[in-house]
Amino acid sequence: MTETLDTLYVDGGWCPAADGSTFEVTDPASGEVIHRVASGGKADVQLAIAAAERALPVWSAATAYQRAEVLLKAHRLMLERSEDLAQLMTREQGKPIKAARTEVKYAADFLIWFAEEAKRVYGQTIPSAREDQRFLVMHQPVGVVGAVTPWNYPISMITRKVAPAIAAGCTIVLKPAEQTPLCAVAVFEILHEAGVPAGVANLVTAEDPEPIGTEFLTNPAIAKLTFTGSTAVGRMLAREAAGQMKRVSMELGGHAPFIVFGDADPEHAAKGAALVKLLNAGQACISPNRIFVHRSIRDEFVNVLTKRVSGMKVGQGLIDGVTVGPLIDSDAMDRMEQQVADAVAKGATVETGGTRLIDDGLAGGHFFAPTVLTGVTEEMRIYREETFGPIAPVIVFDDDDDVVAMANDTDYGLASYVYTQNLSKALRTAEGLRFGMVGINDINPTSAAAPFGGMKQSGLGREGAQEGLLEYLETKLVGISV
Known part of the structure; x- marks a missing residue:
């Protein structure tokens, strides 16, 4: 009992x-x-x-x-x-x-x-x-x-x-x-x-x-x-x-943009994106929901991101080697399936994941495969809705000025991320983003000593x-x- x-x-x-x-x-x-x-x-x-x-x-x-x-x-x-x-x-x-x-x-x-x-x-x-x-x-x-x-x-x-x-x-x-x-x-x-x-x-x-x-x-x-x-x-x-x-x-809530400019190291940025996206199985208000990648480094970034995401071990959190745990409940599972289905129906590609996990003893829990979506556009639900789960949507951009406007095109304004090796670009982008927190080449801009909160x-x-x-x-x- x-x-x-x-x-x-x-x-x-x-x-x-x-x-x-x-x-x-x-x-x-x-x-x-x-x-x-x-x-x-x-x-x-x-x-x-x-x-x-x-x-x-x-x-x-x-x-x-x-x-x-x-x-x-x-x-x-x-x-x-x-x-x-x-x-x-x-x-x-x-x-x-x-x-x-x-x-x-x-x-x-x-x-x-x-x-x-x-x-x-x-x-x-x-x-x-x-x-x-x-x-x-x-x-x-x-x-x-x-x-x-x-x-x-x-x-x-x-x-x-x-x-x-x-x-x-x-x-x-x-x-x-x-x-x-x-x-x-x-x-x-x-x-x-x-x-x-x-x-x-x-x-x-x-x-x-x-x-x-x-x-x-x-x-x-x-x-x-x-x-x-x-x-x-x-x-x-x-x-x-x-x-x-x-x-x-x-x-x-948050709907964090993760901007990777063309001068960034795509491998370093992809590793950072994978870590922060799958933090707490994506159930974090600062988790990146829209990953904007410059077209010139798109392929290398996606390859590294997909490899890192697909290699993460999902399971019960006390098991050695597990890095992604369950979602909190069945409603969260349903939301993941609905966002993936909507994105695929509108032209997105599932690079890895995209489904519930029920094998290897996972059927009793709320496990969703770490997922990478490419070809994501603004018509898709995942572009607008907070995901709160392990889905990484990749959006390609061409113009540096346009991407800041794309990032700001949301009612949310909590966390944001910028990857670039250009100091001037980093500062100007940080100033232009309408978000309470900006991580520049940094996926953890938080501390008890630092103010945490959002705009809008x-x-x-x-x-x-x-x-x-x-x-x-x-x-x-x-x-x-x-």
């Missing part, structure tokens, strides 16, 4: 849902049920918000050093448990163990980064035109935060929100993705042992996100909403949050870096007559 866990963490303690509801957590590589966990609802999230509201006055008055100490302890505990966390992530989310280990380290980086930034929330003095007046500027915590995190990076996306909230003196209620609640539980166990006071950080796992989101939007105690997920849901949340003028930060419909605000802490702070002006 599958074990049932009490996975709501409210006011410093673990508890079941008020109505006893539970739901199953499954392994996407096999379909096996791992655990049953508590499924919270409206009553549960109301209790969590009330606990966070009670804890706010004391926690916001704590010194920056006191808040930093808790985060430093959490950082140490996360590193000590890194292998257990990685194993859990691979089992629950599916990514290969090497990638899971990398994510745990990345998640821990946010804890130590914001522990340090907590002590650097500086004020300001401003000269006044009046001799008898002084201006002071100070930063204070926003208040109670409602947070929603995704399944594709189930540990690092939690610390990227919880750490700055705690550092700023806010209290927080987190609703993790229903596909990956166990990773969230493991993070909150660390926070508990690190000494986070009761009510400062609260966790509500739930199979149905709607009652939780509705309470975040309507409960006046929630001062800020932070969300990582789809653009459609993000737009709805931002629209509804405006009714109470809640602060919002949104990290939404890819989101609002930034996470990580100094900007990430400011998202949880209000600016207050004090005018003094002397």
